[in-house]
Amino acid sequence: MISVRGLAHRYASTEVLRVPEWSVAQGERWLVLGPSGCGKTTLLHALAGLIRPSEGAVRVAETDLKKLDGGDLDRWRGATVGIVLQGLHLVGHLSVRDNLRLAQYMAHAPQDDARVADALGALGVADKAARRPADLSEGERQRVAIARAVVNRPKLLLADEPTANLDDRAAAHAAELLLEQAERHGATLVVATHDARVKQKFEKRLDLSA
Amino acid sequence: MNLASLSSSYLRARPLNTALSLMLLALGVATIVLLVLVVSQLEERMSRDARGIDLVVGAKGSPMQLILAGIYHADAPTGNIPLAAVQAFQKNRLVRKVIPLALGDGWKGFRIVGAGHEYLEHYGAKPAIGRLWDEPMEVVLGAEVAARTGVGVGARFAGAHGITGQGEEHGAAPYDVVGVLGRTGSVLDRLVLTSVESVWQVHEQEHGPEDKADRKALEEDREVTVLLLQYASPLAAAMLPRQINSQSELQAASPAYETARLFRIVGVGVEAMRAFAIVLIIAAGLSVFIALYTALEERRYDLAVMRTLGAAPGRLFGLLIMEGVVLAALGTLIGLALGHALAATLGAWLESQQQYPVTGLAWRAEELWLAAVALGVGLIAALLPAWRAYRTDVSRTLARG
Numbered sequence: 001m002i003s004v005r006g007l008a009h010r011y012a013s014t015e016v017l018r019v020p021e022w023s024v025a026q027g028e029r030w031l032v033l034g035p036s037g038c039g040k041t042t043l044l045h046a047l048a049g050l051i052r053p054s055e056g057a058v059r060v061a062e063t064d065l066k067k068l069d070g071g072d073l074d075r076w077r078g079a080t081v082g083i084v085l086q087g088l089h090l091v092g093h094l095s096v097r098d099n100l101r102l103a104q105y106m107a108h109a110p111q112d113d114a115r116v117a118d119a120l121g122a123l124g125v126a127d128k129a130a131r132r133p134a135d136l137s138e139g140e141r142q143r144v145a146i147a148r149a150v151v152n153r154p155k156l157l158l159a160d161e162p163t164a165n166l167d168d169r170a171a172a173h174a175a176e177l178l179l180e181q182a183e184r185h186g187a188t189l190v191v192a193t194h195d196a197r198v199k200q201k202f203e204k205r206l207d208l209s210a
Numbered sequence: 211m212n213l214a215s216l217s218s219s220y221l222r223a224r225p226l227n228t229a230l231s232l233m234l235l236a237l238g239v240a241t242i243v244l245l246v247l248v249v250s251q252l253e254e255r256m257s258r259d260a261r262g263i264d265l266v267v268g269a270k271g272s273p274m275q276l277i278l279a280g281i282y283h284a285d286a287p288t289g290n291i292p293l294a295a296v297q298a299f300q301k302n303r304l305v306r307k308v309i310p311l312a313l314g315d316g317w318k319g320f321r322i323v324g325a326g327h328e329y330l331e332h333y334g335a336k337p338a339i340g341r342l343w344d345e346p347m348e349v350v351l352g353a354e355v356a357a358r359t360g361v362g363v364g365a366r367f368a369g370a371h372g373i374t375g376q377g378e379e380h381g382a383a384p385y386d387v388v389g390v391l392g393r394t395g396s397v398l399d400r401l402v403l404t405s406v407e408s409v410w411q412v413h414e415q416e417h418g419p420e421d422k423a424d425r426k427a428l429e430e431d432r433e434v435t436v437l438l439l440q441y442a443s444p445l446a447a448a449m450l451p452r453q454i455n456s457q458s459e460l461q462a463a464s465p466a467y468e469t470a471r472l473f474r475i476v477g478v479g480v481e482a483m484r485a486f487a488i489v490l491i492i493a494a495g496l497s498v499f500i501a502l503y504t505a506l507e508e509r510r511y512d513l514a515v516m517r518t519l520g521a522a523p524g525r526l527f528g529l530l531i532m533e534g535v536v537l538a539a540l541g542t543l544i545g546l547a548l549g550h551a552l553a554a555t556l557g558a559w560l561e562s563q564q565q566y567p568v569t570g571l572a573w574r575a576e577e578l579w580l581a582a583v584a585l586g587v588g589l590i591a592a593l594l595p596a597w598r599a600y601r602t603d604v605s606r607t608l609a610r611g
């Protein structure tokens with residue numbers, strides 16, 4: 001599913017990420033670990049094709065990302081990857097439902113309200129569909145962000161620091177939700193975190209601090 | 211969801227900014243629409259009223275006043291001229307048509323015009339009800355006069371001295387309405403028409419000497435107010451005005467020249483208003499630009515999120531352009547509606563003043579141009595913000611928080 005070889009990324013000649021060799025099989029659940037600033041977000045962005053790494057090859061879902069040019073890469077991302085961003089970044093003036101429709105629209109996926117309702121229902125926030133994100137609790141917003149990431153049924157689900165700022169129970173619950181959703185859609189899951197509390201829930205780990 | 215609904219949702223999220231941009235644009239567009247409608251309709255009506263009239267001859271005075279009084283019935287006449295002049299022009303080989311008019315009285319704000327049937331033929335007017343006048347003291351009403359006064363065939367009324375009919379009444383010599391003209395879209399719609407003899411009779415009765423000899427003397431002094439002339443050949447244009455103006459008691463004025471002069475004078479005001487409207491539209495463009503540009507900062511995460519969801523940079527560019535265009539389109543629509551509403555209001559007021567009618571229901575090709583320009587302003591105002599959105603660095607934006 002994911003195959004990374006000789007990956008390195010630099011910002012102004014400062015190397016912020018180096019992954020010599022990493023393979024992920026279809027359906028696996030991985031935790032990318034390491035302290036803040038070690039390059040976890042950079043790695044997720046490389047997997048999603050949001051940055052072009054300075055060195056090395058990244059293959060995701062049988063696609064060599066280097067071979068895709070700008071527009072194709074965006075289209076590929078929309079069709080293949082779902083991302084739960086650090087800080088969630090729901091669009092504030094749109095309703096919960098419209099945040100999910102936005103995902104369909106931007107991914108060139110058909111506008112399918114049944115799917116939107118299904119995704120919200122699976123995360124237990126169907127009754128919040130008409131609300132604005134600001135009216136929701138932090139936990140509900142997190143569910144909506146996950147719903148938005150999975151509404152297009154991605155092959156690869158990425159989550160960046162999904163448990164930051166959550167208490168123990170909520171952190172454990174968030175991890176459960178991600179695992180559950182990845183399972184439901186048969187997606188490969190990669191979670192980046194510096195939070196050791198969720199370690200035991202994932203059998204596969206990539207430690208970037210080494 | 212589509213680009214238009216998404217951009218509209220952003221516009222609704224900033225109601226004050228949006229309202230300001232819309233208001234500026236709508237006011238600018240409305241002002242220009244109003245100018246275009248009023249000026250074009252006035253020009254149209256005025257050129258139609260003057261069609262086929264090459265020269266107006268009357269008493270000495272301001273040539274523009276002569277035109278306004280003689281053709282448009284919108285000013286007081288310069289005075290009267292002797293009847294003999296009519297016969298002189300009828301014999302003149304440079305002149306094809308002579309239409310003498312006797313002015314001076316009015317009724318309920320409408321002017322009573324003494325003329326021959328050829329005056330009606332000139333404008334293609336025919337009675338819609340009743341017939342034309344045969345005898346002195348029979349009148350025919352213009353369509354507008356009949357509609358506004360509610361008076362019809364069989365009615366009898368007394369004219370009053372003074373063209374607007376505010377002066378003393380000629381109660382001793384009432385008119386009989388024998389017909390109502392069909393609508394012509396010309397100045398005739400707003401006139402009360404009768405024979406020249408009727409006008410003479412009204413005034414002679416006034417000064418009514420019973421003596422036969424005195425009456426004879428009065429009849430020899432008979433006058434008309436203006437003559438409308440049509441040239442028989444282009445040569446006339448070169449010769450007649452000079453000939454007439456050299457005669458001491460007569461004056462000739464050219465409608466083409468005087469209306470052009472009038473529109474030049476009015477044109478200064480029109481240009482000033484147009485400039486003001488253009489400033490409004492430019493201000494609207496600036497307001498769109500500032501609104502979009504300043505909102506970029508708070509929207510940078512939204513834009514980055516759209517990229518993570520699969521949007522190409524071009525789509526973000528399109529989103530911002532669409533916001534400018536949606537604003538411009540709305541502002542233009544409101545402006546067009548407002549402009550037409552203002553023209554209709556002005557038209558209703560002018561009508562109540564028995565002035566030139568203006569309608570808000572007519573559309574003109576210039577409005578399409580105006581709409582295109584306004585849309586262009588919205589588009590241009592959105593270009594730079596759209597370019598910034600296009601250049602959003604997703605990874606850096608998201609790494610910041």
Ligand SMILES: Nc1ncnc2c1ncn2[C@@H]1O[C@H](COP(=O)(O)OP(=O)(O)O)[C@@H](O)[C@H]1O
Pocket residue numbers: 011016034035036037038039040041042043605606609
């Ligand atoms: N756009 C950027 N420009 C320059 N430096 C960056 C940029 N993005 C991230 N960095 C730097 O790269 C390093 C790794 O960042 P990041 O991948 O966000 O780490 P993590 O997610 O593990 O906290 C940090 O030192 C960060 O300051």
Ligand SMILES: [Mg+2]
Pocket residue numbers: 040041042086160161
């Ligand atoms: Mg990070």
